[in-house]
Amino acid sequence: MYPEGRVLPCYELLDKNTERCLDYRDICDGEWDLKDGKYETYCDWLETNECELNEFRCRNGFCIDRQFFFDGEADCLDLIDxxxxxxxxxxxxxxxxxxxxxxxxxxxxxxxxxxxxxxxxCFPWYKQFWYAPYDSCKNHQSNLYKCSIHQYQDKDSTNQFVLRRNDGRCTKNILDVQEDGSLCIRMIQCAVTRHSSCVQLGLLYNTTEEALSRVKHECQGRKHIEYTFGIRFLSPFVDVVYSFDQFNHSQAINFFALMILKQHALFCFVGTRQCHGIQITHNGSICIPYDDIYERDFPYPPFDYLFCKLTNTFLFSNHCQNDSEYFIRCKPTGECISKHRLFDGFPDCLNFTDEKNYIEVNAEILLSSTRDRYRCGSVNITTGMVMRYFLGKNFIENSFETGQKIFDCNLLSFIL
Structure with a gap:
């Protein structure tokens, strides 16, 4: 349960933001969290920032003095030092x-x-809607909008906070769930939890199969059903919805089928935003299935990319056209990333090409970055470059300056 009295931390922005509660870590994180995207503006300045010779460049573009590098104390906010x-x-x-x-x-x-x-x-983005007690927020904030997924099936539901309020917090009273004038949203939650409080509205059934029949009655005529009434909690440009078809079950509901029922089915793109200088509008007709987002091997949330990709606006990215010294286009997906991010151990291209194809991007690696890249394995291989952040437990400290072979890893700058 997300504690009732806990107040979400909201970053105090330069001008008043009434759209969403943002953590300061949402600023310059590569995602549009507000409709105008103003807090992602000028973030490319960090991507092109160069550090002095006596400084180490953090992943986010900040610089620290090299005397604090690998000293056992984190000085980069992202711990990369x-x-x-x-x-x-x-x-x-x-x-x-x-x-x-x-x-x-x-x-x-x-x-x-x-x-x-x-x-x-922090917790992995792809586990946002998983039951993942060991990869979740200890303050329970990761439980927002996935209350029923944490339900204990073998325990009495009366005191379980498994019903989802409209603000994402968990409750044990179906009357706290906001509705759109019908019983559709409430009936879905009652069907997948069979929570005892549903008896107040006559929505409690002996079996999930019986409850699903009522869902189809209350939600009939709807192709998509809002996961939360009137709120876009994931992105200002994404509607999270159930599909009416997901509740058509002719067989007995086992545990795995029930978990699928508890999850939303689709992400539908809506609204208008700038994509690389071009204004793009979606009306909700283009939807991506849940599995095509959270069961794929995307390295980070792809919603902004997909919103713009559907119109091929990546081909017109000003960064890659006007500043080829510092930016490179991912192939074939088309994103534009900083050359500082090549072979840093973290995929920034959705298809991982910035970390895989050494032969193709070798000439693009910035000389200033080679001081902090290691090659592991044979010098002829096309993958295996890492930053010191990823080196193993027994790496010998004095090898940093010598570039000698330690566990078959060499400083990249010595082999280019």
Missing amino acids: EQHHLIQEKYNNFSTCYERATIDCDEHWCNREEISCGDGQ
């Missing part, structure tokens, strides 16, 4: 941030492939 598994162990993966206020928690930045818990902890 330290050895990954050691720094995560030191800070306990930031899982205790919910119960203590520290500068380490406040300053910890969640990367593009993560979702912020609002207190310094």
Whole structure:
């Protein structure tokens, strides 16, 4: 359950934002969180930022003095200046941030492939709608909008907070669920949880199969059904919906079928926004199935990319056309990324080409980046380049300057 009294952390922006509650980590994270996208404007300045020779460049474009590099203390907000598994162990993966206020928690930045818990902890974006108790926010913020997924099927539902309010918080009273004038949304939640409070509205049935028959009656005539009434919680340009067809079941409902019923079915693109200088409008007719987003191998949330990709606006990206010194286009997907991000161990192209095809992008790697790239394995292979952040436990500290072979890893700058 997301605690009733907990207030979501909202970043105080330069001008008043009434659309959504944003964490400061949502700024310059590569996603449009507001309709005008103003808090992603000029973020490319960070992508082109160059550090001095005596500085280390963090993944987000910030610079730190090299004397603080690999010293056992995280100085980059994204932790990239330290050895990954050691720094995560030191800070306990930031899982205790919910119960203590520290500068380490406040300053910890969640990367593009993560979702912020609002207190310094992060969790993988693709587990946003999973039952994942070990990869979720300890402050329970990751439970927002997925209350029924955490239901214990073998326990009495009376005191379980498995019904979803319109603001995403979990409740144990069906009357707290906002409706659109019909019983459709409430009936869906009653069908998938069979929560005892549903008896107040005559919506409690002995079996899920019986409840689904009532769902089809209450929701008849609707092709898509809002997951939350009147709120776009995922993006200002995405409607999250159930499909009427997902409730057509002729066989007995087992555990796995029930989990599918609890999840929304489609993401539909809506609204108007700028895509690389071109205004694009979607009317909700183009929808992507849940599995094509969360069961695919996307390295980060692809909603902004898909909104623009459907009109091929990536072909007109000003960054790649006007600043080829610092930007490169992903092939064949078309995104435009900073050359600083090539072979940094984190995929920034949706098809991972910035981390895979060394031969093709070798000439594009910025010389300033080679100081902090290692090649692991044979010098003839086309993959295997990493930053020091990913090196193993037993890497010898004095090898940083010598470039000698340690666990078959060499400094890239010595082999180019």
